[in-house]
Amino acid sequence: MHITNDLNETIKKPKKFYQILYVQVIIAIIFGVSLGYFYPETGEMMKPFGDGFIYLVKMIIAPVIFLTVSMGIAGMNDLKSVGRVAGKSFAYFLTFSTLALIIGLIVSNLVQPGKGLNIDPSTLDKSQITHFISEAEHSSLVHFIMNVIPKTLISPLTGDNILQVLFAAILFGIGLALTSEKSKPVIDFFQALSYPVFKIVELLMKLAPIGAFGAMAFTIGKYGISSIINLAFLVITFYVTSFLFIVLILGAVARYNGFSIFKLMAYIKDELLLVVGTSSSEAALPSLMSKMEKAGCAKSVVGLVIPTGYSFNLDGTNIYMTMAALFIAQACNIELSLQQQIVLLLVAMLSSKGAAGVSGAGFITLAATLAVVPEVPIAGMTLILGVDRFMSECRALTNLVGNATATVVVAKWEGQLDKEQLKKSLG
Numbered sequence: 435m436h437i438t439n440d441l442n443e444t445i446k447k448p449k450k451f452y453q454i455l456y457v458q459v460i461i462a463i464i465f466g467v468s469l470g471y472f473y474p475e476t477g478e479m480m481k482p483f484g485d486g487f488i489y490l491v492k493m494i495i496a497p498v499i500f501l502t503v504s505m506g507i508a509g510m511n512d513l514k515s516v517g518r519v520a521g522k523s524f525a526y527f528l529t530f531s532t533l534a535l536i537i538g539l540i541v542s543n544l545v546q547p548g549k550g551l552n553i554d555p556s557t558l559d560k561s562q563i564t565h566f567i568s569e570a571e572h573s574s575l576v577h578f579i580m581n582v583i584p585k586t587l588i589s590p591l592t593g594d595n596i597l598q599v600l601f602a603a604i605l606f607g608i609g610l611a612l613t614s615e616k617s618k619p620v621i622d623f624f625q626a627l628s629y630p631v632f633k634i635v636e637l638l639m640k641l642a643p644i645g646a647f648g649a650m651a652f653t654i655g656k657y658g659i660s661s662i663i664n665l666a667f668l669v670i671t672f673y674v675t676s677f678l679f680i681v682l683i684l685g686a687v688a689r690y691n692g693f694s695i696f697k698l699m700a701y702i703k704d705e706l707l708l709v710v711g712t713s714s715s716e717a718a719l720p721s722l723m724s725k726m727e728k729a730g731c732a733k734s735v736v737g738l739v740i741p742t743g744y745s746f747n748l749d750g751t752n753i754y755m756t757m758a759a760l761f762i763a764q765a766c767n768i769e770l771s772l773q774q775q776i777v778l779l780l781v782a783m784l785s786s787k788g789a790a791g792v793s794g795a796g797f798i799t800l801a802a803t804l805a806v807v808p809e810v811p812i813a814g815m816t817l818i819l820g821v822d823r824f825m826s827e828c829r830a831l832t833n834l835v836g837n838a839t840a841t842v843v844v845a846k847w848e849g850q851l852d853k854e855q856l857k858k859s860l861g
């Protein structure tokens with residue numbers, strides 16, 4: 435009888451379909467879109483539900499990254515492997531981020547989504563985008579690098595700068611690794627602390643449907659589905675290009691490294707739907723880190739690749755930047771030479787680094803790029819302001835898939851991937 439009870443406790447009953455998170459999120463998105471469409475004013479009032487959920491998730495991001503990274507590094511036998519993982523990660527990020535920029539440039543030249551709009555740049559009103567221009571002015575490379583350094587070792591845990599948390603966690607992890615015997619009580623405490631922290635993540639994910647409902651109701655209520663009709667060609671071109679990038683480019687990388695991109699996306703479907711609902715890839719960061727560990731990627735690799743990728747591996751944002759810049763030029767009948775387009779590409783390569791994984795960051799980065807490319811009028815950003823919210827979802831989705839792929843690939847390169855566990859997890 436005792437054995438039977440133990441078995442019953444061990445074997446979990448399969449969830450009913452309405453208890454599955456991604457099903458709940460889909461239903462919430464449908465209700466949110468419906469409310470925003472039929473009752474726009476009421477839909478706009480749902481904004482606090484979406485914002486509240488993102489704030490809750492952001493509350494736990496710093497502890498998750500700090501514990502994962504510091505414990506991962508502390509468990510490494512050779513600290514040289516930390517630099518090796520970081521080096522391979524940045525090599526991967528640079529290669530595919532640049533490739534994404536080039537693809538956005540090529541597609542824009544072939545499809546020319548802005549051609550025929552015949553917009554006079556002098557008639558554009560910059561007042562709607564002054565906030566983004568102001569933000570962009572403070573996004574210089576020097577400012578970005580200095581902003582990575584936190585004021586104190588503990589201050590990143592009370593802020594929302596992912597790179598500051600990562601910087602402090604790496605330093606602390608190295609400190610633990612170099613004093614492993616003397617620091618054993620600290621390591622044991624961190625290990626014990628990780629259980630309730632990740633339990634909080636699990637509990638917060640149960641609120642995802644509420645967050646998705648609020649965010650979608652607000653988006654549709656405020657901007658309206660009709661707002662994308664005039665610029666539907668740009669939106670569709672961007673979505674199709676991003677999809678092809680995932681399937682063809684990331685799919686080829688995945689196949690070469692022994693896994694299927696489609697199975698990986700199916701595995702992280704909860705996180706993908708959460709991004710669709712909230713337009714923020716940051717909302718899915720804690721659960722993505724947990725899932726990639728469960729898929730067989732070493733804790734140290736997950737801790738370094740995913741948080742860093744949220745600032746440096748932004749495939750979707752990069753496709754958007756070159757595509758949006760050329761759309762504005764085409765709409766205003768500005769012919770850019772190949773040399774000017776290459777300059778645009780190089781500037782975008784620099785300005786895209788450090789864009790946070792939150793909704794709207796891509797628009798700020800675009801402003802930073804156009805500010806130093808005088809050929810394309812920065813006021814032209816007002817042309818795509820109305821659809822940016824809809825495009826931010828695709829940016830975030832592409833970024834998320836790109837970071838999940840990078841984690842598996844770097845883990846494999848480092849010999850830190852449990853292939854059997856990956857195969858079992860992906861199915």
